[in-house]
Amino acid sequence: MTDLSARQDYDGDGIDEAALPPAPWSALTGWLADARQREADRGDVPEPEALSVATIDETGQPHVRTVLMRYLDTDGPGFYTNLESRKGLDLQRNPAVAASLTWQSMYRAIRFVGHAVPLPEDVVTGYFTSRPWGSRISAWTSLQSRPVKTREELEATYETYAARWPDHGRTDDVPVPPFWGGYRIDCHEVELWGGRRNRLHDRLVYVRAGEGGLDTEGTWTIERRQP
Template sequence: MRVGYGGGIPPNVGDGDRAAGADGVRDNLDPSWLRGDPPWLDLFGVWLREAVEARIPEPNAMVLGTVDPNGVPNTRTVLCKGADASGVVFFTGYDSDKGIDLAANPVASVTFPWIALERQVHFRGAVVPVGPEDTETYWRMRPRGSQLSALASDQSRPIGSRHELEAKAADIAARYGGLDGDDPIPVPADWGGYRLEPARVEFWQGRANRLHNRVRLSLIDGIWQAARLQP
């Protein structure tokens, strides 16, 4: 069951206005849906929950865009591991391509592409490392196999073969008692979290005939301002 927002159909609308996209919501996305502090958080939470309920694969997957030291953009898909009023959080190696880009240019964009629901949410803003306590807390929540793989991998660096990669992982696993061992696995020194602190958030809702709905929030002088954008 999809959840609508913004009340009923406005008076004097045409059939095109009534046509729902694949999200199943009859009502058109409107700036009035964005409320709270910050005003993007509640609607983002609803859309994320509905993506989970719709059983979209990896509903917390987001396309992360960074800029390398030479000014060349780079995108890849990562998993969002937290979202609150401060922003969205992900984890990676500090010496990975992502980490190198963010050290040179600490700004990024992320997109949640819930295509099956004809919904997207875009974030843009500064990126800051999360504190070591937050990294440690998340690390302890990770499956043991994921911890071992992160410790074994020199992320983004070349390796000769899959066999060599698996051998590295096996050596690390043996050092800490294997997948079923009890020895705690330390957080790698070159691994941790980042938080994108949004200055711009855009919600996109697919509509009939490509007459899509776009609503953008911009943080200007500490105040969030909403505007409808043409598709």
């Protein structure tokens, strides 16, 4: 059996309830800004927007994968994907979703629980046209989550689409695939996790108590949960 007994005590700053805002928005964006700044200063928070997303398939089997959080507004965090991928099909059948941002070097994490809502077409198009040309070609190339025989087959498909829509430096060089879109998470809970010594971590959870966005006062109650 592999030895997994190595220990590291978490020596983070923790979370002070008295300093928390009544709605999670400013705490969420503040922590994200801290993570981006830490990466800029120390280089030990690679991809601060890396978001682990969990879905449930038709048999009840959960699946988790890491994407990039490329949407964030007061209506929730979100991401873009091939709608015919595993996560896309899962969310079409069952919109229940959970996701987390984890910044290990800062002993911080944010957890989201809720249901997935498709992003509007204009938002999807706006993001797609902002992507690098190669990423737009890859969106057409990859039948995400489906088997492919070889790497060479995948690269040949890429070259086919690249020849069809060459790079002229314009946002409309490559059309948006009809199977490509995005989701945001309409959050029921937003948890702030702060690592502390002796595993007595801080878990402060914003729980939805009414209608409103992540910035709406009176919409959220705050619970401290045991670690």
